Amino acid sequence: MSSLSPKERLLNTFARKAVDRKPVICPGGMMNAAIVEVMDNSGKAFPEAHSDAGLMTELALAVNIQTGFENIGIPFCMTVEAEALGSAVDFGTRACEPKIAVERYAAAAEAVLPDTKSALESSRSSVIATTVEAASRQLTDVPVIGSLTGPISTAGSLVDPMRFLKDLRKDAAASHALIDKVADFLIEYAYQLIEAGADVISIADPTATGEILGPKMFEDFAVRYINRVADGIHRANIPVIVHICGDLKPVKSHIAHLHADAVSADAMVDLVALKAEFPELVTMGNLSTYLLEFGTPEKVAAAAEILKRGSIDIIAPACGLSTSSPLANIKAFTDAIRA
């Protein structure tokens, strides 16, 4: 078949249509590919680029050109949502991504979220939307992926995380009420990005792992609310990637119930075996980020070759990559897949 544009290739993969080869992407957010070397080369850097649409657009385009990942992935952090809902953010440094400095609430029962509309108008979410718009205007053939922090992790960035996890057990009613409102907010934020031109929404929810929550709570909280957000995004006819951190073993039976157009998994997950067990899944992953940071280009290329030959649909890093990963390793990764 004739060669497809990166956007056609990725969208065809979600739709299970024929493709010329596998796409290689890095969706942004938790999986941010704006490494220090790209900042050095482009002159656009963290932390300024987290809050300035012009800088963010230029850095996102530089990532696309320099790394070989076949998408635009923004934002570069996981703090936009919780900040819009009231938590304080420490924007970090050139090499260190932003993090939550102070959670807004002490307990789930105390959370009174601000009105979604005003939270979206007066926060960094509009900077992200402006960036999505500018990037999709400049690169019409490249899929623009808007990355969301999932409902459990966002709620866990609004309430002190220790207390949040305890409340899932001790105060399930308040936890459900909070996460439900967070899910509503995330859907509206996704719409803001979609209206600006996002082709795909990716949800990463690192607090919602089987290893942290166990199978029962993973089903009651993670699957339930991630699916609610995904359903909302699907109403806008936009595909959804869901990344689940950590080992999937404790929650494998729930993975097939995620309303995801692609499921992305961590390095320890055998995606070929997962695909064999659930052939209807579109799988995404999972090159070791440890290898990307500490390996050699030759070793990275060899590992990429194995992923390419296996039955994995979309090739991507396994998890969040370090900003100090060498560009040569990332290029070796994407070159191997694109060859």
Added chain:
Amino acid sequence: MSSERERILRGLSDSVVDMDEDTAAELSNEAVAQGIDALEVIDEGLADGMRRAGDLFESEEYFIPELLVCSDALNAGVEVLKPHIKVEGGAEKKTKVVIGVIEGDTHDIGKNLVKILVEAGGFEIIDLGRDVPAEKFVDTAIAEQADVIALSTLMTTTMLGMPKVVELLKEKGVREKHKVIVGGGPLSQAFSDKIGADGYSKNASEALKLVKTLVGRA
């Protein structure tokens, strides 16, 4: 009397496993009223329950929310018993572990779990909290004569603060006196070997085993 003691200790252990703070506090009050030694009540009752919870965590019957709520029940009992601990009598000196989240990272759930289980395993924990500079780990370990320094991070960008701790210990000529262990999402045994740490564990119950092995208590 001894069966009464057993009933209370067993009940306290169960209250921790069952995540029942109220019963933990109630039975702790009963233990005080019965004149049972507070330290024994903590170790054979409450901490025993926490160790059982740790076993359930290891066998994947309990997960992190359960462990945290078990630890709340343990603390509810300890609060009642604390004023009744007899300090005289030369209790044996506990092995000290300095623990904290490396500078730049504010994620401390993993660190807190390790703290809970290692403490229940009979070690004294000096918790430096989160966002801790390498110097602070080393200075505290030296001042407190701690046997183990436990470093945690969840962020790939901050894991490079860990070799700094190992280097500082070498610079100060005390590398042999303090075992360094590392843990957290992005880490691995390979990383631990690479930076010259003494051990890596992938979760909190393994961290307890690792500490025991390193100090020769396994």
